Amino acid sequence: MALLTRLSPAALRLLALLAVLALVLIFFSTQIEGYLNGRLFNRISSSVAIMALIATGQTLVILTRNIDLSVGSVVGFSAFATGSLISNHPDLNPLILLLYAAAVGTGFGMLNGVLVAYARIPSIIVTLASMALFRSALVEYSNAKSITSESLPAWLTDFPNMPVFSLGAMEFRAGFTASLVVVLIVHFALTRLRPARQFFAVGSNPEAAEMAGIDAHRTIFAAFALSGLMAGLAGFMFLARFGNITVVAGLGFELKSVASSVVGGVNIFGGSGSVIGAFLGAILVDLLETSLVRWAVVSEFWREAVLGALILLAVTTDTLFSRRLAALGARKSKESAK
Amino acid sequence: MTRLYSWEGLLFATFVIIFAFNAAFTPDFLGLSNQINLFQLSIEKIILALVMTFIIINAEIDLSVGSMMGLSACAFGYLYQIGTPAPAAIAICLTAGVLGGFLNGWFIARLGLPSLVVTLATLIGFRGLARVMLEDRGIGDFPEWFNALGQKGLIGPLPFALLAFALLFALLYVLLERSGFGRKTYVIGSNRDVADFAGIDTARHKIVLFTLSGLTSAFAGLLFAARVGAVRGDVGSGFELDVITIVLLGGVSIFGGKGTLVGTLLSILIVLNLRNGMGLMNITGHIQTGVIGLLLIASVVIPRIKFATSRGSKPEATS
8 A cells, every 4th residue: 555655646557557568478478389589579569669659649639638530541641652752762861751751640630630729620520530531632642553662762671670779589670669769758758848748737627728828729739730740650660661551551540549548548538648658558459469369279360359358448447446546535635634 | 409400401402412413413313223222332321320329419429330230240140150040140149239239338327438438449349259250251141031131122122221221210210309218318418417416317328328329230230241141250340430420410419419310311311422423423432431521520610610609619628
């Protein structure tokens, strides 16, 4: 109990998530031969590299009490547009290509942001519509062609697998390391920088935030623009990792990113959560999927059913736990008032 | 109320324009078989839209309808393949729908979890169970009478599914507009706390609605199996978004408390005719969905412009 009171609920939530991750690893290491090795880390880190970026953007949006269902379409568009730019201009500077992917994503995100923050249309409607719109823009733009990895320069397809440093058997590759750096930067900003704290303020109480002089519209707009930016960068990573891009690239990423955030303890009603949580959530989701595929006891087709149960479990424990905590806090403040 | 009437008037005018356009430019459009086909091709979605209207008026959302459809269709295929007689398999599938819907409702109403998250989890979970049963196989060769129910006319040229849609619309219309249950749906949707204080068992009401949604989704899954004559793990995948789009376009507020089944019906007519017309003009499915998306945004923006002066500023929030 002493530990319970000393640590903040958010820190406890992260510890719980880490504990679950450890339990999953221990469980499957007893079930699958040669499970805990460098290959497992590589497999999961390269797919988490993409989802972590999207989940980070999604978390920023959810913090402000909104949701962004268009991220999957933005990832697809960004991957395709970036791929077609580099195949038409193979000598392009890598930095310009990265900026292009970022700009494409930010552009789409700003469009969502204007409609949600300034035209005041509920985000679920805006992004439901823009998910379809961005996807049809991609279909138009692609002109029934697809990007193939042969048309991409070697530096791009090699980038995600380039080793940066190793910790024991764990080899940190460039793609994953880059994503990790982005997540840490956003985390630092959210916990330490005043402008980024506004995401929490607007999400936990929009009216109070307005009274405190925070421009709630601008904050929500920024959240969507950043979510677009993250999805744009994720599109770049998607292109680099897979090379072959069709019009269905990134389909379904919107729900997976919401799932990662929610499993990571981000409150769907806004105002609380962390990008580190969403990052760990993305890892847990991916770890379970990868492990279930290799587990001989059940068919690999169980992975979606298990994922659904996991989300339900995470939200249920979060809600019940935070209610218990709130009740505890109320009792305490009553006692101190006496 | 004037706003509602004018919104439905606008929808009706839109429908008339699209309908006239289709009729003028496509020779076979007005034929009875094309008109029936128009409904038949999207029959599952439009049936789901009717119950989704109740859910959204109640200020909730059900993202799991497409997956429940898939679960029911796959369960039917699986049970039939292992030798269960078709009527028993149908009964089991419908029961699964009731249980799945109840599960959603219980988590949402009794534990107070947001429906967006609960049904997102069951969207993934129900789909997972469907895949566990069929893995990557497809199952067909259902009994003759079962396929005929989905493909042939039952009364004259009218197929069973279309009659079921009409009957369900009539029943739900009476339920929403003329019964206490319907009034409660609106009251809980516009202010749950007030409804609680007024002595309404809001939790039970929500559970009933989600159970109804699960049952209807299971029914829609069976209709799909009969209409197509075969099932796969991805039956109904992505339907939830189309269904929600139809309901919102029909003027049902995402914040709950507002909307009508007539609005949903008009929206169904608009979407079906628009897709049919675009299909005849060789516009692909993805672009069609994009146009519907534009319409969805327009459906929220247009009334705002018209009524901007009478509306105060409201803080942003989503369900």
